[in-house]
Amino acid sequence: MNIVGVTSCPSGVAHTYMAAEALEQAAKKKSVGIKVETQGSSGIDGLLTSAEIAAADYVILTNDTNIRGTERFRGKKVVQLSASKIIDKADALINQLLKKN
Known part of the structure; x- marks a missing residue:
């Protein structure tokens, strides 16, 4: 299974990057492919390509x-x-998506 994501928060600082990290760690535990784009205060990092999407x-x-x-x-x-x-429930979210897939 492959997942892409985009994280952002109103201030574009902590929660943007914490959510991305939580998703990446949860996916890694389950051997799920993931790439997360962050849209933070410094702009867009890790822009998703059309092929990845x-x-x-x-x-x-x-x-x-x-x-x-x-x-x-x-x-x-x-x-x-x-x-x-996402930060609090990333593991549960990945498990739920695996069950649906």
Whole structure:
């Protein structure tokens, strides 16, 4: 299974990067491929390519603030959660997606 994600928070600092790290660690534990783009106060880091998006089974987006470029994910299975829920429940989220896949 492959996942892509975009994390962002209103201030674009801590929670943006903490959510990305939580997703990456949870996916690694389950041998799930993942790439997370962060949209923080310093701009976009790890910009997802069209090939990465096309190969993804799921897209995970934070919903604390507007994510730039959501049109890239049309037709994909999208999960939206707050950054704090992703930080707290990343393992459970990855497990849930594995069960659905």
